[in-house]
Amino acid sequence: MKILHTADWHIGKKLQKHELKEDFALFIEWLCATIKSQAIEVLLVSGDIFDLANPSSEARTQYYKSLLKLRNLNCKIILTGGNHDSPAMLDAPQEILRNLDIEVIGGLPQDITQTLILVKNKAGDLEMIVVALPYLRDSDLRKGNEGVSYDDRVEAIREGIANTFKAAEALCKMQFPNIPVIAMGHLYTAGTETSDSEREIQIGNQAAFQASQFGEYFKYIALGHIHKPQRVNALVPTFYSGSPIPLSFSERKDEKRVLIIDTATGWEPQSISVPSFRKLIRVSGNLSQLAQSLNNLPGHDGLDHLIEVVLKEPKYDAQKIYQFDQLTSQFEKSGYQIVKNYTDFDENLQGTSALYESNQQLEDLKPKDVFIKLVDQQDLNQEDKQDILSAFDEILEEVQNPINS
Template sequence: MKILHTSDWHLGQSFFTKSRKNEHAAFLRWLLNEVEEKCVDALIVAGDVFDTGTPPSYARELYHEFIGELQNKQCTLVVLGGNHDSVSVLNESKALLKYLNSHVVASTNIDDSEQVFALKDKSGNQAAILCAVPFIRPRDVVTSEAGQSAIDKRQNLGNAIKQHYASLYQQACTLRDSINPNIPIIATGHLTALGVSQSESVRDIYIGTLEGFDAAGFPPADYIALGHIHRPQKVAGKEYIRYCGSPIPLSFDELNTQKQVVLVDFNSEEMPSASTPTITPIAVPRFQAMAVIKGDLPAIEHAINHSAEIQKATSDNPVWLCIEVETQDYLTDLQQRVQALLEDKHAEILQLKRVRKRQQSSLSQKENIQLSELSVAEVFAARMALENIEEESEYTDQEAGPPNDRKARIEQLFAEALELVQGNSEDVKSEELVSSKQQDKGEEL
């Protein structure tokens, strides 16, 4: 039995106003080829098929065309709802898709028996049991009670999710025993597990007050296919609990991560036991050239002129760029300057960031000096050294001083303020001393 685990397609995403239609179409064609070449028996999409609850028409077309093409591969499809998906949108074609060897589980607000079913191999044999768990909405698993504290709600919700998994797993064990006690049990999920690494494109899931689900709450399934986190990774160091990640970069900070789908093979001769799978990540090609360029303007110009991706780009498929400019000065024409560097090049700036470069480290990091070891004047001087004081070119106040004296004026104002504070402090000390002497004299009398 071979399972291919994928998730977080986000069909219909608008990426800085750019459509991902061509990328998604290319990925789905590639995925169909992988299903055929690897002889995959079942394909699991662990949530977030669409990017929004109202996907554009072309996204729905891609989804249904893919399902139609998949039927020629003799591969079962399982689609789970994610937090981005609309339950009603997924359910609108559910009744039809069940005749196309496809299972759609949009929410947990259905009978448990509909979330536990057998998966067949290409020979038609029931070769695995699936606990099909989509994104869990709080109202589907727990009833809110008046007077509960935030901690109580969090604990109750975590326990309810854990209990839901345990209940489905028990049903899966019963079904497995009635078919073949040696076939594996697979579970799914679309949530944030504690301790995972996220990316900018991930929309935080706060299930009620639950920020993350403890991996100890998952059932002892033979493989757990998770979705929602876009970076592929194991959970709690377990080989069999995995996020496969999104198939295309959904934000620029995902470019340093190799996108993948995961092949789970329960038929491999290398398996130590019938229920231990061979897990093989399969790298997904990049279907759209994207790059992040960082540095000051000279460094960015050099990177643009020597970028292999930009040199290979065409007018039909330009490179999408995120440029982070390190600058100490506020440049009102920064966008125009950067855009000029791309003249006659097949590249588009989708994101331009201004990053202020710190000249020195913070006081707490510099030579491990503690604030308690410095005088007030020394703290001020060190803090001023971290700032880039932009000189003023014009003055409306003729008494303010010459045009290059802004730093001196700030230092003078600080000195005056410090003198005033210290003067007040000395007055307070003098008053306390006089009061103390008068008190002592009164006690003597």
């Protein structure tokens, strides 16, 4: 049986206010062609289907149209919710989609047996089990008053993740002995490389999960959340497929991919590169260097390439900022769009904005970064600061990852 693993679709994503719906549409076309040419029988999508918990009607329409295109390929589809997704929204059409052989697990069910998806071969025989675990929210992992200190809460979350996977493992061993099992997960494991477009999860990523705790029972573990494709150092093949399209300029050099497992030959996946539908380009230098670089951009076909422009100068100069603004605002070149620009001076003016670096814009700042700078200005001991940050993480978790949104 051939299985394709992808994740972090982030339907509805905007990069610096520029919509990426065309990029995703082209990815789905390519994915359908790949599923057909590779004779894929099972498609796994490990979380963050949408970019927002309450996606726009346009994003929802693209989601359902994409599922129908994939469904027409007679491929079993299994999707799980991520930290960006609303469990309630994903789970709402669950029964209808199940009749189309599309399994969606938006949030962790009360009965964990509902995460066990039976996969049959063309002859109708049980071929494998997929444990489709979605993003595990703090409310799924910490019960009652488990742990009162910050360290206790972090440890409770780590143990909760491990116990959830162990509970699923125990069920599979009991109900389906000798049947191979794949696990899906959406979480942050220790030691992985992140990008700018990932939202911190589980107490600001402090509760990083040790991949060794997955154990050696599952044949393959299909992870989502980290956008940079990478292997996790675990006892069994464990991979982040990464996002199929670049979602931030920090991902501009990543080689996007999907992973294909052929159970006839083993559980090590084959990496298939996703075509680059548009480039993300970072241009930096002084004014003359920027003007030359922008003028020398080569022509191309397809989607507009998106540009991040950085003015780098030794000293703060208001006149150069004005000239830089003129350069970027008046830029016109077919096939290119400047979507982000900022200055980077070695010597900055200090003023009311001194808390932040000159190259930081409002949309680049994370809520926790702002809060940390505020806390650092207060006369507090380290223990009080840690308690305040812990409380902030919990509030931010509730706001960004609502249970019933």
